Amino acid sequence: MNRLTSSSSLSxxxxxxxxxxxxxxxxxxxxxxxxxxxxAAIDQLVERRVQLVRGEHLYQMNEPLSDxxxxxxSGQFKTYHLTPEGEQRVTGFHMSGEFLGLDAIGLHVHRGxxxxxxxxxxxxxxxxxxxxxxxxxxxxxxxxxxxxxxxLARQQDTTLLLRNxxxxxxxxxxxxxxxxxxxARGSAPNLFQLPMSRQEIGDxxxxxxxxxxxxxxxxxxxxxxxxxxxxxxxxxxxMLTRIATGTPHPAPAVPARAASPALQLA
Amino acid sequence: MNRLTSSSSLSxxxxxxxxxxxxxxxxxxxxxxxxxxxxAAIDQLVERRVQLVRGEHLYQMNEPLSDxxxxxxSGQFKTYHLTPEGEQRVTGFHMSGEFLGLDAIGLHVHRGxxxxxxxxxxxxxxxxxxxxxxxxxxxxxxxxxxxxxxxLARQQDTTLLLRNxxxxxxxxxxxxxxxxxxxARGSAPNLFQLPMSRQEIGDxxxxxxxxxxxxxxxxxxxxxxxxxxxxxxxxxxxMLTRIATGTPHPAPAVPARAASPALQLA
DNA sequence: CGTGATTTTGATTGGGGTCAAACGAGGTGG
DNA sequence: CCACCTCGTTTGACCCCAATCAAAATCACG
Numbered sequence: 001m002n003r004l005t006s007s008s009s010l011s012x013x014x015x016x017x018x019x020x021x022x023x024x025x026x027x028x029x030x031x032x033x034x035x036x037x038x039x040a041a042i043d044q045l046v047e048r049r050v051q052l053v054r055g056e057h058l059y060q061m062n063e064p065l066s067d068x069x070x071x072x073x074s075g076q077f078k079t080y081h082l083t084p085e086g087e088q089r090v091t092g093f094h095m096s097g098e099f100l101g102l103d104a105i106g107l108h109v110h111r112g113x114x115x116x117x118x119x120x121x122x123x124x125x126x127x128x129x130x131x132x133x134x135x136x137x138x139x140x141x142x143x144x145x146x147x148x149x150x151x152l153a154r155q156q157d158t159t160l161l162l163r164n165x166x167x168x169x170x171x172x173x174x175x176x177x178x179x180x181x182x183x184a185r186g187s188a189p190n191l192f193q194l195p196m197s198r199q200e201i202g203d204x205x206x207x208x209x210x211x212x213x214x215x216x217x218x219x220x221x222x223x224x225x226x227x228x229x230x231x232x233x234x235x236x237x238x239m240l241t242r243i244a245t246g247t248p249h250p251a252p253a254v255p256a257r258a259a260s261p262a263l264q265l266a
Numbered sequence: 267m268n269r270l271t272s273s274s275s276l277s278x279x280x281x282x283x284x285x286x287x288x289x290x291x292x293x294x295x296x297x298x299x300x301x302x303x304x305x306a307a308i309d310q311l312v313e314r315r316v317q318l319v320r321g322e323h324l325y326q327m328n329e330p331l332s333d334x335x336x337x338x339x340s341g342q343f344k345t346y347h348l349t350p351e352g353e354q355r356v357t358g359f360h361m362s363g364e365f366l367g368l369d370a371i372g373l374h375v376h377r378g379x380x381x382x383x384x385x386x387x388x389x390x391x392x393x394x395x396x397x398x399x400x401x402x403x404x405x406x407x408x409x410x411x412x413x414x415x416x417x418l419a420r421q422q423d424t425t426l427l428l429r430n431x432x433x434x435x436x437x438x439x440x441x442x443x444x445x446x447x448x449x450a451r452g453s454a455p456n457l458f459q460l461p462m463s464r465q466e467i468g469d470x471x472x473x474x475x476x477x478x479x480x481x482x483x484x485x486x487x488x489x490x491x492x493x494x495x496x497x498x499x500x501x502x503x504x505m506l507t508r509i510a511t512g513t514p515h516p517a518p519a520v521p522a523r524a525a526s527p528a529l530q531l532a
Numbered sequence: 533c534g535t536g537a538t539t540t541t542g543a544t545t546g547g548g549g550t551c552a553a554a555c556g557a558g559g560t561g562g
Numbered sequence: 563c564c565a566c567c568t569c570g571t572t573t574g575a576c577c578c579c580a581a582t583c584a585a586a587a588t589c590a591c592g
Contacts, residue, residue, distance in 0.1 A: 081426060084511065089426055103422055105415035106408075111422070131411065135404055141397065142372075148414040149371035155421040156369055156377070160347060160355055163428050163472040167548065197570065206429035211548060213572055229557085229571085245350065433580065464539065477580060479540055495539085495589080 018073065018121075019043050028097030028184065029071055030143055038139060045130055046123045049073065058100065058114040058122060065110050067127040070100040075120020076195045080203075081112045090204040092158065093117070093196060095181050101127075102151055117195035162206055165246055170205045171215045172244035175225070179234055190234040219243075284339065284387075285309050294363030294450065295337055296409055304405060311399055312389045315339065324366065324380040324388060331376050333393040336366040341386020342461045346469075347378045356470040358424065359383070359462060361447050367393075368417055383461035428472055431512050436471045437481045438510035441491070445500055456500040485509075 020031055020043035031039045047068075052058060058070060061082055077094040091112055094100060100114050105127055134141040161173050183189035194201070198209040205212075219225045224240050226233040234240060286297055286309035297305045313334075318324060324336060327348055343360040357378055360366060366380050371393055400407040427439050449455035460467070464475040471478075485491045490502040490509070500506060 083430075089430065091422055091425065103415055103419045106412035107415075111419060131407060135401065135407060138401055141401060141407070145397065145410075145414070146372040148411070148418065149369055149373075152414065152418050152421060153369045153377060155418060155425065156357055159357065159421065159425045159428060162425060164349075164355065198572095199570080208549060209571075210550085210573085214548090217572080463537095474581060475539075476541085476582085480580090483540080 018049055020046070020123075023073060025071075025073055025096035025185070030099070030147060032143065032146075034139065034143070038137070041133070041137065042140070045125055045133055047126055047129075048124050049121060050124055051121045052116040052119065054116055054118050054120075056116050058116065059110050060113045061110055063110050064108060065101070065104055068101060069105075069125040069127050069130065070114075070122040071125065072096045072098050072100065073121040073123055075116055075118045077114050077120065078117050078196060078200060079112050079114045088203065090200055092155075093204065096185060099147060099151065102148060167205075167207050167211050168215055168218065169244050169246055170207065171201075171212065172219075172240045174201065174205060175232065175234065176237070176240055176244060178232075179237070190237065192232055194230040194232060284315055286312070286389075289339060291337075291339055291362035291451070296365070296413060298409065298412075300405065300409070304403070307399070307403065308406070311391055311396055313392055313395075314390050315387060316390055317387045318382040318385065320382055320384050320386075322382050324382065325376050326379045327376055329376050330374060331367070331370055334367060335371075335391040335393050335396065336380075336388040337391065338362050338364050338366065339387040339389055341382055341384045343380050343386065344383050344462060344466060345378050345380045354469065356466055358421075359470065362451060365413060365417065368414060428470075433471075433473050433477050434481055434484065435510050435512055436473065437467075437478065438485075438506045440467065440471060441498065441500065442503070442506055442510060444498075445503070456503065458498055460496040460498060 020026060020029075020039050021036060023029065026039065031042050034042070050058075050070075052075070058077065059065065059068075072094060074096050076096075077100060078090060079092045079094065079100065080088050080090045082088060094114075100122070101110070104111050130140075130144070134144055161170065161177070164170070164173075178192065178194070179189045182192045196204075198212040201207075202209045202212045216225070216227050219240075220227055222239065224234070224236040224243070226235060286292060286295075286305050287302060289295065292305065297308050300308070316324075316336075318341070324343065325331065325334075338360060340362050342362075343366060345357045345360065345366065347355045347357055349355060360380075366388070367376070370377050396406075396410070400410050427436065427443070430436070430439075444458065444460070445455045448458045462470075464478040467473075468475045468478045482491070482493050485506075486493055488505065490500070490505040492499040492501060
């Protein structure tokens with residue numbers, strides 16, 4: 001396992017040149033919808049920017065936390081918990097603009113671990129300084145509330161995704177979700193590279209690596225995706241959506257409910 | 267289905283006598299750890315207190331929301347989403363001291379529905395007035411952040427609970443969680459009444475009502491609970507915990523791994 | 533006491549887990 | 563440059579858990 005201890009900040013660099021104003025993630029991050037003045041103010045709150053190499057931990061479970069929050073500037077992360085038995089439970093995948101550490105505000109240790117799935121750069125905030133600033137800048141306060149609320153909603157959606165329906169539905173949902181994430185960040189929505197292993201996807205979705213592998217095979221057979229290694233091309237998004245909602249067949253105008261096909265045109 | 271429309275506030279009463287200072291849920295609610303002065307200030311922020319009868323909705327999905335947050339003063343709630351196909355997906359059960367509506371801050375419609383499982387009373391806040399007050403009262407701001415963060419953590423735990431292990435583990439976890447909830451509120455931790463149906467438990471855990479029924483039967487057979495209808499008595503919490511973690515047997519020093527039974531005493 | 537909702541219980545089935553082996557790609561060192 | 567090793571992925575065979583369907587039983591309530 002390539003688990004570098006996060007205290008050994010050997011491969012970490014502090015990059016001071018970057019700023020929020022020019023950040024590609026600006027639109028999805030804390031400064032959503034703010035003008036340049038406020039954006040600069042938020043920029044002032046960034047304690048430092050940290051670069052991590054793939055496989056490096058940003059923080060680890062039960063590590064004492066010094067009231068830090070992290071915004072992902074670039075790259076992707078995985079958050080997970082360890083069970084008492086030492087098994088890994090993936091709690092989420094995270095892309096640029098998302099905050100890490102929000103679930104530990106007011107606590108003294110981290111609730112889970114966060115590891116970089118790709119080379120990445122994060123902006124480190126001090127929660128207390130951020131809260132202080134919000135106290136003096138009402139719009140920032142609002143933004144922070146929205147951020148927390150949005151994260152809560154995201155988590156709820158994840159819960160629903162995980163529980164609902166069969167393996168193929170979950171995985172179709174997962175692919176669509178990834179696609180939307182890339183699309184929202186200006187990349188191609190139908191061609192992307194997964195930064196995580198089958199095992200990790202399975203762990204996240206409550207399935208096994210073998211099942212994920214078989215599902216990819218199925219989906220390829222149905223012609224809705226192309227896949228080689230971790231590279232995914234979505235060929236038929238509509239079909240994926242149908243799979244995700246549990247409506248495998250093209251579903252005419254009035255899907256169910258009406259018994260007689262003659263009624264379809266009524 | 268007893269789904270009363272929430273706009274027909276026929277059975278709602280506004281009870282003005284109650285206050286935060288004397289609220290039995292005070293210790294688990296927003297004013298956690300605050301002195302009486304602040305508590306009174308929070309009390310001032312309560313727009314009104316609303317009483318609901320069992321089965322009544324506090325709000326419904328897609329209903330336009332007028333920036334309300336609700337704190338549960340007494341009683342229990344269920345929150346759920348409706349799928350496009352009209353199926354109900356339980357997102358959570360909620361007890362006194364918890365806030366409802368936190369996931370919709372900054373939105374204009376409710377993301378889900380909330381229905382009272384028992385007769386209940388809630389305190390209605392205006393998010394904007396609350397945020398305003400927090401702007402002038404730093405400790406309140408902190409409390410609100412903690413509240414949101416705690417809710418986020420709770421949601422994460424739920425996600426883990428739902429995905430992990432087999433039906434018996436999930437349900438054992440569910441019972442223990444309920445037990446802890448009652449214990450934290452000063453009731454007996456091992457004797458309580460479930461306010462929800464088997465169907466609703468199953469829906470929450472990603473199982474079916476039939477499975478829940480069978481599990482209750484199993485657990486009774488193993489002697490770790492007693493159950494008649496919705497009344498539960500936990501007889502052997504340790505055994506429940508073992509079931510929850512997937513260690514059905516009392517687990518000697520070195521549980522598995524060793525093939526030879528002769529080694530058990532080594 | 534009748535009616536409908538909830539719960540229990542049984543029989544059956546299939547989806548996905550588990551185990552294991554084979555395969556492929558990437559990295560390392562000789 | 564190739565042998566070797568390791569890790570991730572694929573694929574197959576088998577089996578078990580929990581869903582499903584259905585019917586009976588129990589309870590709640592008018």
